[in-house]
Amino acid sequence: MSAAPPTSRALLSIVDLRVRIAGSQILQGVSFEAPATGVTVLLGRNGVGKSTTLKAILGLTPAGSQVTGEVLFDGVPLLREPTHQLVRRGLGYVPEDRGIFAGLTVAENLKLAERVPDPDYDTAYGLFPELKQRSRQRAGTLSGGQQQMLAIARVLLNPNRLLLVDEPTKGLAPRLVTEVADVVARVAETVPILLVEQNLGLVRRVGRDAVVLAAGTVAYRGPIGPLLDDEQLTRALLGVGSHSRVREKQPEAAPQAQGMSAAHGAGGTAQS
Amino acid sequence: MSTFILLLLTGLGLAGLYYLVASGLSLVFGLADVLNFAHGLFLSVGAYATWWAATNLPGAGSEGLGFVLAVVFGVVAGAVIASIVELVLIRPLYRRTIAQVLVTVGLSLAGVALLQAIWGADPRPFPRPAWASRVTMIGGAAVPNSSLLLAVSAAMVLAGLLAFLRFTRVGLVIRAGVEDRSMVTALGIDVRKAFTLVFAIGGAAAALAGILAGVQFSVVSPGQGTSLLIFGFIVVVIGGMGSVTGTAWAAAAVGLLQQFVNYYASGLGDICVVALLAVVLLVRPQGLAGVAGGAHA
Amino acid sequence: MSTELVTPEQAAHQDQRWRARWWPVVRRFLPVGVLVLLAAVPYTNLRIPVLFDRPLNAPGTLHLIAICLVFGGLALSYDLMFGRTGMLSFGHALYFAAGGYGTAILLAQTTWPLWTVALVAVVGATVLAAVLGSVALRTKGIAFAMVTLAFAQIGAIAASRNPGRLTGGEEGLSLDGRRLPEALVGVVNTVNLYWLALAFVALVAFVVHRIDDAPAGRVLAAVRDDDRRVDVLGLSPYRYRLLAFVIAGALAAIGGVVYVLLIGGANPGLTASDLTLSLLVMVVLGGPGTRWGPLAGGVVFAYLDHRLTAVGTSDVVERLPGVLSGPLSEPLFILGTVFILAVYFFPGGLAGLAQRLRGPGLRGARWLRGRGLRASGRTPS
Numbered sequence: 001m002s003a004a005p006p007t008s009r010a011l012l013s014i015v016d017l018r019v020r021i022a023g024s025q026i027l028q029g030v031s032f033e034a035p036a037t038g039v040t041v042l043l044g045r046n047g048v049g050k051s052t053t054l055k056a057i058l059g060l061t062p063a064g065s066q067v068t069g070e071v072l073f074d075g076v077p078l079l080r081e082p083t084h085q086l087v088r089r090g091l092g093y094v095p096e097d098r099g100i101f102a103g104l105t106v107a108e109n110l111k112l113a114e115r116v117p118d119p120d121y122d123t124a125y126g127l128f129p130e131l132k133q134r135s136r137q138r139a140g141t142l143s144g145g146q147q148q149m150l151a152i153a154r155v156l157l158n159p160n161r162l163l164l165v166d167e168p169t170k171g172l173a174p175r176l177v178t179e180v181a182d183v184v185a186r187v188a189e190t191v192p193i194l195l196v197e198q199n200l201g202l203v204r205r206v207g208r209d210a211v212v213l214a215a216g217t218v219a220y221r222g223p224i225g226p227l228l229d230d231e232q233l234t235r236a237l238l239g240v241g242s243h244s245r246v247r248e249k250q251p252e253a254a255p256q257a258q259g260m261s262a263a264h265g266a267g268g269t270a271q272s
Numbered sequence: 273m274s275t276f277i278l279l280l281l282t283g284l285g286l287a288g289l290y291y292l293v294a295s296g297l298s299l300v301f302g303l304a305d306v307l308n309f310a311h312g313l314f315l316s317v318g319a320y321a322t323w324w325a326a327t328n329l330p331g332a333g334s335e336g337l338g339f340v341l342a343v344v345f346g347v348v349a350g351a352v353i354a355s356i357v358e359l360v361l362i363r364p365l366y367r368r369t370i371a372q373v374l375v376t377v378g379l380s381l382a383g384v385a386l387l388q389a390i391w392g393a394d395p396r397p398f399p400r401p402a403w404a405s406r407v408t409m410i411g412g413a414a415v416p417n418s419s420l421l422l423a424v425s426a427a428m429v430l431a432g433l434l435a436f437l438r439f440t441r442v443g444l445v446i447r448a449g450v451e452d453r454s455m456v457t458a459l460g461i462d463v464r465k466a467f468t469l470v471f472a473i474g475g476a477a478a479a480l481a482g483i484l485a486g487v488q489f490s491v492v493s494p495g496q497g498t499s500l501l502i503f504g505f506i507v508v509v510i511g512g513m514g515s516v517t518g519t520a521w522a523a524a525a526v527g528l529l530q531q532f533v534n535y536y537a538s539g540l541g542d543i544c545v546v547a548l549l550a551v552v553l554l555v556r557p558q559g560l561a562g563v564a565g566g567a568h569a
Numbered sequence: 570m571s572t573e574l575v576t577p578e579q580a581a582h583q584d585q586r587w588r589a590r591w592w593p594v595v596r597r598f599l600p601v602g603v604l605v606l607l608a609a610v611p612y613t614n615l616r617i618p619v620l621f622d623r624p625l626n627a628p629g630t631l632h633l634i635a636i637c638l639v640f641g642g643l644a645l646s647y648d649l650m651f652g653r654t655g656m657l658s659f660g661h662a663l664y665f666a667a668g669g670y671g672t673a674i675l676l677a678q679t680t681w682p683l684w685t686v687a688l689v690a691v692v693g694a695t696v697l698a699a700v701l702g703s704v705a706l707r708t709k710g711i712a713f714a715m716v717t718l719a720f721a722q723i724g725a726i727a728a729s730r731n732p733g734r735l736t737g738g739e740e741g742l743s744l745d746g747r748r749l750p751e752a753l754v755g756v757v758n759t760v761n762l763y764w765l766a767l768a769f770v771a772l773v774a775f776v777v778h779r780i781d782d783a784p785a786g787r788v789l790a791a792v793r794d795d796d797r798r799v800d801v802l803g804l805s806p807y808r809y810r811l812l813a814f815v816i817a818g819a820l821a822a823i824g825g826v827v828y829v830l831l832i833g834g835a836n837p838g839l840t841a842s843d844l845t846l847s848l849l850v851m852v853v854l855g856g857p858g859t860r861w862g863p864l865a866g867g868v869v870f871a872y873l874d875h876r877l878t879a880v881g882t883s884d885v886v887e888r889l890p891g892v893l894s895g896p897l898s899e900p901l902f903i904l905g906t907v908f909i910l911a912v913y914f915f916p917g918g919l920a921g922l923a924q925r926l927r928g929p930g931l932r933g934a935r936w937l938r939g940r941g942l943r944a945s946g947r948t949p950s
Contacts, residue, residue, distance in 0.1 A: 301711060305711075307711045307714060307715075309846075361909070364913070365912075365913075370657070371912050371916065373657070373711075373714075374849065374853055374908070374912045375909050375912050375913075377846050377849055377850065377908075378850065378905045378906070378908035378909040378912065379905065379909060380846070380905075381843070381846060381847075381850070381901045381902075381904065381905035381908070382901065382902045382903075382904075382905025382906050382908075382909065383905070384901070385896070385899035385900075385901035385902035385905060386896050386899070386902050388899055389895035389896045389898060389899045389902060390895055390896075498842065498843075499722075502718055502719065502722045502842065505715040505718055505719065506715070506719045508715065509708075509712050509715045509716060509719075513711070513712075539726070539730050539732065542722075542723065542726050543723055543726075546719050546720060546722070546723050549716060549719050550704050550716075553704060553705075553707050553708055553712075553716060554704060554707060557707050557708050557712070559712075
């Protein structure tokens with residue numbers, strides 16, 4: 001297993017993370033690092049504990065669960081800190097179920113997320129103009145794709161040092177998958193991301209390093225390319241082939257936030 | 273017709289009482305997941321504080337502005353006690369829901385016993401302004417002013433709460449927190465501060481309920497809080513926990529139902545209310561305004 | 570006789586082996602032994618100074634112990650729902666009262682013999698539990714707690730409003746001595762009532778422990794911990810909860826019958842929510858989900874409730890300054906405060922304390938710590 005390029009200092013260090021929820025040991029000693037640039041992708045089969053890892057970092061595991069180990073964010077240990085405090089160190093979270101508040105309007109959802117006196121609405125509305133149009137709409141009435149955009153826009157309002165993003169393309173139509181992929185790629189240019197994702201096309205496009213979880217520990221750590229190029233390894237660790245009908249339409253196209261072209265774009269999410 | 277108007281307005285008065293009791297419960301449960309059994313205690317605290325103030329606080333009395341002063345004193349007492357309870361007893365048990373429930377149970381038992389020890393178990397006459405014992409003629413019906421007072425007060429509290437939730441930042445945090453508390457913390461917001469505020473609001477509303485109940489029934493006793501509390505619970509479950517408007521509708525339904533049925537068949541009204549509860553649960557377990565399978569059923 | 574020189578290590582080792590061999594046997598028969606001892610109490614005139622004013626076989630003492638036993642059994646029946654299945658019911662008093670009031674009402678209104686009356690009352694209360702439980706269990710967690718409370722409130726209202734002059738209203742309904750078998754009437758027969766209470770406790774312990782040890786008991790524990798797992802196994806959490814609810818209700822009803830015989834009548838206090846709350850306190854103080862904890866909690870609570878009233882009106886307390894003597898004369902104040910302290914510092918209750926003295930592994934405490942009530946099956950955070 002090759003290590004990450006030596007020039008990237010580790011921003012996030014996970015050391016021997018163990019999580020026990022309702023009597024079952026989900027994570028049994030997970031250790032990896034995420035550098036201060038680029039996208040580190042957390043991969044693994046369904047249910048292996050990828051979301052749990054993100055939640056453990058943020059302190060969002062269910063009440064009564066036991067979390068041991070060490071999580072260092074730029075040298076600062078996170079595990080004993082309350083969630084709201086550690087988030088203020090510059091961690092942005094886009095959860096798996098999007099976590100937007102259905103009873104609040106789009107504008108209110110955004111307003112709630114503001115952490116600084118001068119939030120960056122330009123970037124948020126710039127990437128997602130549709131949100132601006134739907135400002136006064138109740139977030140519960142948005143479509144899945146729109147909710148996902150809201151969830152992402154929300155974190156972009158604040159200066160982030162690391163984003164934790166959990167399956168942003170889950171359940172989205174192919175066209176939206178492309179849009180989200182574009183956004184993720186764009187955001188990754190300025191902010192490092194720890195990304196949980198099953199869509200290998202997206203992973204290949206934006207990901208730099210991979211951390212693969214299996215049986216509660218890390219089974220592979222290294223660059224994305226070699227992993228996905230090795231069909232056998234991919235199939236063994238992830239349960240799917242890396243080349244299964246996942247294609248992008250134009251890898252380096254300038255991201256069109258409203259890219260509505262009906263052209264047959266990136267394939268469906270690779271569901272294992 | 274005049275009977276109908278009488279029943280309607282007294283029913284709304286009763287609904288107002290239930291709403292005042294239930295609104296705090298609903299918010300506290302919706303936001304903090306705490307089943308506050310000591311809520312009945314806040315009711316009694318408010319009532320006794322006003323009772324004490326009317327005779328002991330300079331400037332306060334049972335008439336006019338003096339009465340208002342006594343009421344304010346009682347409401348503030350309720351809010352303060354509630355805040356202290358949250359800070360000292362509930363907060364250290366953050367996320368340990370059953371332990372929190374147990375503590376409120378213990379507190380309700382001990383608190384009522386304490387009140388009993390200080391002021392005795394017997395009902396005491398409650399100070400009330402003369403106009404509260406009178407009636408107003410509306411459409412041929414002699415409506416007790418105390419009922420009108422209850423209905424109007426509750427309506428004002430409802431309006432105030434809705435405005436607070438809609439237009440303030442804390443209100444926004446509370447609305448979001450009721451839906452998904454952990455996500456609010458993931459946005460960097462310390463929800464616990466909102467807890468104390470919600471407890472305080474609940475305590476104030478409960479205190480007001482206790483005071484107005486004292487005005488209506490013209491007595492105050494240590495156990496008063498408990499019986500009202502149970503109806504408060506029923507209203508919260510029917511209306512959907514955490515929903516201010518749902519609680520209002522439920523309170524109206526329960527108050528009117530109880531009043532109308534009790535008029536035609538004394539005692540049956542309470543049973544009908546519980547039957548309504550059962551029906552709502554069978555048909556829509558999350559309550560009228562609750563979210564199906566949502567954060568708080 | 571040969572003298573053996575044994576090293577300290579060997580002695581300790583032998584000691585351990587002896588204990589490992591005999592302790593399980595002792596443990597198994599300890600409950601039976603205690604039962605026999607308790608049954609023999611009426612035959613001794615032992616005096617226990619601080620605890621009881623009179624010798625053990627005095628009717629007053631036996632009566633007190635009997636009441637404590639009834640509450641012990643009642644608390645254990647409550648724990649079948651709370652500690653073992655994870656259901657927070659605020660309406661358990663209803664079935665206790667149904668058994669008690671049922672007996673009193675039937676005795677007054679019919680000419681049936683006591684045992685028939687008791688049977689009908691208990692069966693009626695069980696059916697009531699089944700019906701109300703099936704509705705209430707449509708909800709979980711806090712909503713369930715509130716619904717059970719509401720149902721119990723109806724019982725309370727019915728008892729005090731005295732519909733059809735059946736329940737005797739605020740004063741309750743006394744039992745007419747002429748309708749009871751001779752053996753249960755009169756101070757001299759307190760001992761028979763005492764044995765009846767003992768039999769009740771033995772019955773509850775037997776039933777609950779049998780369930781604990783049976784596969785059903787493991788399902789109940791699974792339902793308590795995470796009912797999605799039970800779903801996945803193809804079992805219905807609803808059915809198991811209902812089962813626990815109904816059995817607990819039936820046991821409570823039997824307790825109600827015994828209690829009413831003990832105190833000579835039924836009164837609205839049986840239906841009060843305070844009673845269920847007290848049960849909760851008993852169970853938590855004793856140690857929820859543990860084998861004997863709830864029983865111990867019930868016995869101790871009932872005893873303290875009674876004694877503290879006596880202490881409260883005693884000279885010692887009267888002489889204290891008003892600020893102290895007032896609250897201290899109310900047993901519930903003391904018990905409520907102790908309860909709050911216990912939740913903080915002794916979450917495992919008496920059973921947890923006992924375990925702590927014996928070694929690590931606090932089952933009761935772990936049960937309470939970090940346990941969230943799931944209103945909709947989703948874990949709170």
